[in-house]
Amino acid sequence: MSRSVPVDRQTDYLLPPSVEDWLPEGHLARFVVEVIEQMDLSELSGAYAGRGMAAHHPEVLLGLLVYGYATGVSSSRKIERATYDSVAFRYIAANTHPDHDTLATFRKRFASQLEKLFVQVLLIAKEMKLVKLGRIALDGTKVKANASKHRALSHGHIGRIEAQLHEEVQQLMAMAENADRESLPDGMDVPAEIARREARLKALAEAKAKIEARAQERFEQEQQEYEAKVARREAQRKNGKKPRGKDPEPPQGGAKERDQINLTDEESRIMPVSSGGFEQGYNAQAAVDVETMLIMGTTVTQQSNDKRQVAPMIDVLGALPEPLGQPEVLLADAGYFSAANVVTCEAADLTPLIAIQRDAHHLPLMERFADDPAPPESTDPIVRMTHRHKTKAGRALYGLRKSTVEPVFGIIKRVMGFRQFSLRGLSNVAAEWSLVALAWNIKRMNVLRGA
Incomplete structure (x- = not known):
């Protein structure tokens, strides 16, 4: 007599199956649906005229895109196939199958609303007591354009x-x-x-x-x-x-x-990449909360240099809803350093901790354990920031930058597989980057609530 588990593909279900039974508790797809159900999508729903065939609900289309970006499936054709092949996608779609053209049109049509949805997710994270704006690490990464x-x-x-x-x-x-x-x-x-x-x-x-x-x-x-x-x-x-x-x-x-x-995407630019050589792309910026690794703000620029990106990001952070609070400290590498940026941070009541030059990997032993230097008498913001870098507390705080924003970019590119934009044009690309950040935040929130 066989001791194997019986295999029977012919017998029907004794009771009608429920999509609720398809996934284990705590699955990311369940959390995506849970978060999106709390969002106000009335602006998206109201855009449909109600004529012709019944439209797929924005909750379903947004959920499929968010889960797709969070799991490395950003192609609308692959998402359509996944609603047949993947239990998680099938759960989000409630056993429906939006075609790839519907998904691509939805992503492009509502690009301008994605930044508002990004902020809504941050407010939900605030209600879940998962985030409080405080110390922010700013960095940028080059992302390939949808052009050669x-x-x-x-x-x-x-x-x-x-x-x-x-x-x-x-x-x-x-x-x-x-x-x-x-x-x-x-x-x-x-x-x-x-x-x-x-x-x-x-x-x-x-x-x-x-x-x-x-x-x-x-x-x-x-x-x-x-x-x-x-x-x-x-x-x-x-x-x-x-x-x-x-x-x-x-x-x-x-x-x-x-x-x-x-000639394909005239708003993209040739940019140097960290691996060497050049790519046609954009410079995607993200401000990451040091405590939670949630992305609090995004911008996209055509400039390969980061030096001019501090002021735009401060504007984005300053426009966040009041319940999220205001940032207190800005951490950034030497690519962001300029006297104007230091002054801009202080004018926004933001303590700057921007590297003036590339840090040495190993400080001398005695320098590492030396007492903090005396505070400077100068009122020059750069002199005061330089002193802050030389203190033990300042070095420890700046060291958090590498363990926050850089891992976020690494996970987005390596784990989530996002290395190239699907849309073209600066405004569309900025909206898609907001969608990527939104997907990352929901993915991260699912981890934080479990912890």
Whole structure:
């Protein structure tokens, strides 16, 4: 007699099956549904006109997207298949099967509302006593755009292609004039070839104009920074102090030969990545609560450098609802350091702890156990922040940065598998990053409530 567990795929259920029986208690899919049921989705529901076929409820579509991003399934086609193959997705969808086009349209149509939903999740975390805004670690990570870097054109290359196309158009027009006297190559339609090149020249001219407009914006910004530096150095001279280093050189206007535009996602940029080389992408920023590792604010920028991202993030954190509280300390690496950023933090009643330079991995033994230096008498915010870094409490606090925001990015990219945006354009990409952060927060909240 066999001692194996019986295998019977033919007998029907004795009682109607319930989706509630499909997953164990504490499963992430159950928690996703629980959180979304507490959210106000009236703005999403009210957007449906009520005509035609019955629409899938926003709770279902949002739940599928959130659980998908949280578990490494961000493709709408894969989510559609998962509603058949995965018990967890089937539970969230309540045994329905929204198609991939419905999911993709929902994600793009309601992109602007995703940031509001992100804040709603933070308020739910507050009600669950899982978060209280206090010490914040800020960092950024490069995320690949939904575009190839090989679809990018530089300003210099556009000029060379234009010259070649103009030459070919002249050659084709000459061939058209001499068509009666000379035979044309088989299959050549001269008017069509000319039209094709003229259309391409028009597209190249538009791309070139956009590059030049970007260059003008860059020049205006650099000019403002140059004038501020000159004014600061002049003020130092008037006070009898000699400015350090050479006087800054005025910026040069106009587009540079290597300035680029991408033909697939023109708002993305070529950016250096930590693994080496360059990728077409965006710089995604996140402010992470040190205590809970919940993301409290997100922004996305086209700038590969982090130095200008402190003020935008402070604005985002300052706009959070009052029940969440206000941040007290900002931790950031040397990529965020500038005198202006330190002043901006203090103006927002935020204690800055921004590295001035890259830290040594191993402090000398006696320096590690030395007494804290005496507080400076200077009112200069940078001098006071430098002193803060040299204290034991300051070093311990700054050390928390690496154990909070960097692991969050690591889990998002390695575990959740989010390495590339699905949407295109800066506003859509910013909304998708909010969705990723929302999914991370719900995933993290599920862990915190268990602890």
